[in-house]
Amino acid sequence: MQKLTQIITLSVALTVVSGCSYVGVYKRDIPQGNLVTQEMVSQLEPGMSQEQVTYVMGKPLLEAPFDASQWDYVFRLDQAYGDVEQRRVTLTFDPQGRLANIEQEGDFSAPLLLDGESSIGPAAEGIDPLDALPEESTQTPIPPSEQPVSQP
Template sequence: MQNTKLMLTSLPLVGLLALAGCTIPGVYKIDIQQGNVVTQDMIDQLRPGMTRRQVRFVMGSPLITDTFHPDRWDYLYSIKPGGGQRLQERVSLVFDTNDLLIGLAGDFLPGTTREEEIMGGSGGTVIRKAPTEEAEEPIKPGSLLEEIQREVDEAESEPVPTPEPLDPSPQ
């Protein structure tokens, strides 16, 4: 009789200890990804005047199409590494009344593509930078970053040679 009471009271205690073992540090936790994966290459392919179909081809379907703002598409991506801090990125694309891309805002900014660097052109996309918690620090004189920036500013571009046309006449 005494042994059965001891067993009945110790059984829930053993069960609680077994459940507590599930939260031991070092247990593998999965990464949780949600939303649209957006890369800088995708943003660099966007050009003002692109249609909604062209933008959907480059970026994929938007995560949010707001009923009250039909001319705006929102792309959100978040990842929470197992046991780590959750990170989130956001991009909003704005279209005009003719369904042409006129601007973007968010965590990515359009860069210069390789073709634009060669040809010397620039896109006319309206850029609105998303507010950030910390302001960008100015470049300190004499730092490596200042030296690199000076070398970039002093670099001279060379025109790309154009190949001569092929002679269509037989020889």
């Protein structure tokens, strides 16, 4: 009986240590597509040219291959320990290339929390990740009027 208990204990221990879902795994948020915010969409107005729309929104993720009058801006955020958030803006242009219609899908009222902009990734345990950053130079640059001039 004691040998059976040892075998079961060893089997359970190996299962937990082998990488099953009982042990935590590092996950990252995965943003994909064009970043689309409410501020960007609020700048769009019917009658804008395609160049003006590109200036505000950037190049579209999807253009209809046979009809360039519809542009789709899709943003998808797969949160590591949460849900998937998707935003989509579909812009339709008239034959003269002017913005005619704006359609939105998704929740644009909630702010997007993209941690990748401020974090530098996972660090080893016990190490401050900010210590790994290169230090900025504290020396002040010499103005051009005070730099030494070499004479031929």
